[in-house]
Amino acid sequence: MSRGDTARRYLGVAERPPIDAMNSADWRTMPPLVKRYGRHAAVPIPEPLGDLLASASGLTRYQWETGGPAGTTLPEEGYAAGRAYRPVPAGGGLQSSEVYLVGSADGLETGAYHYDCAAHSLTRVRRGAVPGDLGLPGARLCLLVTGVVGRLVFKYREFGYRLTCLNAGVVAGQLLSLLAGTRWYGRAVLRFDPAPMGDVLGFDAGAETVLAVVELAGEPWTDAGPDRPALDAEALPPTDRTRPVPMLDSVPLTAALLGASRTADGPPPPVPGLAGLGGGAAEPLPAVASRLADGVARRRSADGRFGPDPLGREDLAAVVAAGAGGWESEVDPGHMLLYALVHRVDGVPTGRYVYDRGEHRLLRLPSAQDGPGAAGPFAHILAMHGAAAGLYLAGDYETGLDTVGDRWYQMLNITAGIAVQRVCLAAAARGLGSRVRCSFEADQVARQLHPSGRIRPLCQVLIGRIGSETAYTQPIDGRHTL
Numbered sequence: 306m307s308r309g310d311t312a313r314r315y316l317g318v319a320e321r322p323p324i325d326a327m328n329s330a331d332w333r334t335m336p337p338l339v340k341r342y343g344r345h346a347a348v349p350i351p352e353p354l355g356d357l358l359a360s361a362s363g364l365t366r367y368q369w370e371t372g373g374p375a376g377t378t379l380p381e382e383g384y385a386a387g388r389a390y391r392p393v394p395a396g397g398g399l400q401s402s403e404v405y406l407v408g409s410a411d412g413l414e415t416g417a418y419h420y421d422c423a424a425h426s427l428t429r430v431r432r433g434a435v436p437g438d439l440g441l442p443g444a445r446l447c448l449l450v451t452g453v454v455g456r457l458v459f460k461y462r463e464f465g466y467r468l469t470c471l472n473a474g475v476v477a478g479q480l481l482s483l484l485a486g487t488r489w490y491g492r493a494v495l496r497f498d499p500a501p502m503g504d505v506l507g508f509d510a511g512a513e514t515v516l517a518v519v520e521l522a523g524e525p526w527t528d529a530g531p532d533r534p535a536l537d538a539e540a541l542p543p544t545d546r547t548r549p550v551p552m553l554d555s556v557p558l559t560a561a562l563l564g565a566s567r568t569a570d571g572p573p574p575p576v577p578g579l580a581g582l583g584g585g586a587a588e589p590l591p592a593v594a595s596r597l598a599d600g601v602a603r604r605r606s607a608d609g610r611f612g613p614d615p616l617g618r619e620d621l622a623a624v625v626a627a628g629a630g631g632w633e634s635e636v637d638p639g640h641m642l643l644y645a646l647v648h649r650v651d652g653v654p655t656g657r658y659v660y661d662r663g664e665h666r667l668l669r670l671p672s673a674q675d676g677p678g679a680a681g682p683f684a685h686i687l688a689m690h691g692a693a694a695g696l697y698l699a700g701d702y703e704t705g706l707d708t709v710g711d712r713w714y715q716m717l718n719i720t721a722g723i724a725v726q727r728v729c730l731a732a733a734a735r736g737l738g739s740r741v742r743c744s745f746e747a748d749q750v751a752r753q754l755h756p757s758g759r760i761r762p763l764c765q766v767l768i769g770r771i772g773s774e775t776a777y778t779q780p781i782d783g784r785h786t787l
C-alpha cells in the first residue's frame with residue numbers, strides 16, 4: 306500500500322453524492338445536535354469571548370420545516386421536523402462541530418471549557434488544563450473545533466465525514482474572520498495528534514475528534530503563571546442524552562481514514578501554480594476591501610431562488626478574494642484553487658475561469674461554445690437556483706497525499722471549509738446571498754476544471770442577489786438579523 310491509499314479508497318466513495326444513504330437514512334437514529342454538561346459546572350463567559358463564541362457557534366434561529374427530506378419517511382413520533390440553526394452553514398443543516406476553549410484568559414480560571422450553545426455559557430470540563438497538555442506547547446489560549454461524526458453519518462454514511470471536515474473548517478473560518486481586524490490574532494493549526502487532546506477532554510474517540518485548532522494570541526490573554534490550578538484528575542462527562550454516539554462501525558472507510566490521520570508525515574507539498582491549468586484571456590478584477598465580520602449577522606443560505614439582477618464586477622472580486630486567502634494557517638491557502646462559473650456578472654463574459662491570486666484576475670478556460678452555455682454543463686445548476694455565479698474550491702489531492710499522507714485529506718477539506726465561510730461572509734457583507742453545495746459528481750466537475758481530472762472540486766458556493774425566501778424562521782438570538 307502506498308502513502309495516502311486509505312484516503313484514496315475513501316475518496317472513491319465520498320466523491321459521489323450519497324443518494325442511497327440519504328434514501329435509506331433512519332431519522333430515528335439522528336443524534337442530538339448539541340452537547341451539554343451538568344449545569345453545576347457552568348460559568349459565565351467573559352467578553353470578548355462570549356461574543357466570539359456566540360457568533361461562531363451560538364443558536365440564532367429556529368427554522369420550521371414543512372416536510373421531510375425528499376424520499377424519506379420521517380418517524381411519526383419523537384422527531385421534531387424543525388431545527389435550531391447557527392451563524393455558520395452546515396452540511397445537511399446538521400451542525401457537527403463543538404467548540405472548546407483551553408488555557409487562560411482574563412476573567413477565566415485556567416482550564417478546558419466547552420461552549421454550551423443552548424445556554425450561551427461555558428462549562429468547565431477540566432480545571433487546570435493548558436494547551437501544553439494537548440501537545441500545543443507554544444499557545445496560551447486556543448479554541449478547538451471538533452467533529453461529532455455521527456451527526457452526519459446517520460444520514461450520509463461515509464460521505465458524512467467529508468461534510469464533518471468541511472463543517473469544522475467553516476467554524477474555524479468564522480472564528481478566524483471574527484478575530485481578524487481586532488487586536489487579537491488567530492491562526493489555524495491543522496497538524497496535531499487528536500488522541501491526547503481527546504484524552505484530556507474525555508472524548509470517546511469513536512464519537513468525537515478534534516479537527517482544527519485556532520490559536521489565539523494578543524492583549525487580553527494572560528499567562529497561566531504560578532496560579533495555575535492543579536489539573537483535575539479526569540474530565541467532566543457530558544449528559545447521557547447529549548453524549549456523542551460512536552458510529553464508526555457503520556462507516557469502515559471513515560474509521561480507517563480517521564485512524565490513519567493521526568499524524569502528518571512529511572513537509573507540506575509545494576503550493577500548486579497556475580501553469581498547465583489552461584487559463585487563457587485575462588479578466589482583471591478591481592481591488593475591493595471587505596470586512597468579513599460585517600457579514601456575520603446577515604449570513605444565511607439562500608433557500609429560494611436568487612434575485613434576477615446581475616452581480617457587479619466588485620461583487621465577484623470581493624467573494625473570490627475572500628476565498629483565496631487572508632488567513633493564517635499551517636496549510637497555505639494557496640493549496641486551494643478557486644474556479645468561478647460566471648453566469649450574470651456585469652462586464653464579465655459568461656464562462657468558466659480560474660483565479661490568479663498573484664495578479665488578482667480571472668483567467669478564462671477554453672469552452673466549446675460562447676454565450677449562455679459557456680459556463681459549461683453546470684450552467685443548469687446556476688440556472689436552477691437563479692445564481693449569478695458559482696465558485697468551486699478545488700485542490701490537487703495527489704501532491705499532498707504523496708508527501709503528508711492520509712491526513713492531507715482532512716487538512717485540505719478543513720482549508721476548503723475556511724475558504725467557503727469567507728466567501729459566504731464576503732457575500733453577506735455586500736448584501737448578497739450565498740448557498741454552499743456539495744451534491745455534485747466530483748468526476749464530472751473535475752473534467753470541467755482540468756482535462757486530466759486531477760484537480761478535484763471540494764465544495765461549491767453559489768452567489769447571487771437576495772431573492773425569494775421559502776423557509777419560515779423565528780429568531781432565537783437578538784444579535785442576528787433574519
Ligand SMILES: Cc1cc2nc3c(=O)[nH]c(=O)nc-3n(C[C@H](O)[C@H](O)[C@H](O)COP(=O)(O)O)c2cc1C
Nearest residue numbers: 390393394395396397398471605606741742743744
Ligand atoms: C459543507 C456544506 C455542504 C452543504 N451542501 C449543501 C448541498 O449540497 N445542497 C444544499 O442545498 N445546501 C447545502 N449546504 C447548505 C446547508 O443546507 C445550510 O447551510 C444549512 O441548512 C443551514 O442553513 P443556513 O446556512 O441558512 O444557516 C451545505 C452547507 C455546508 C457548510
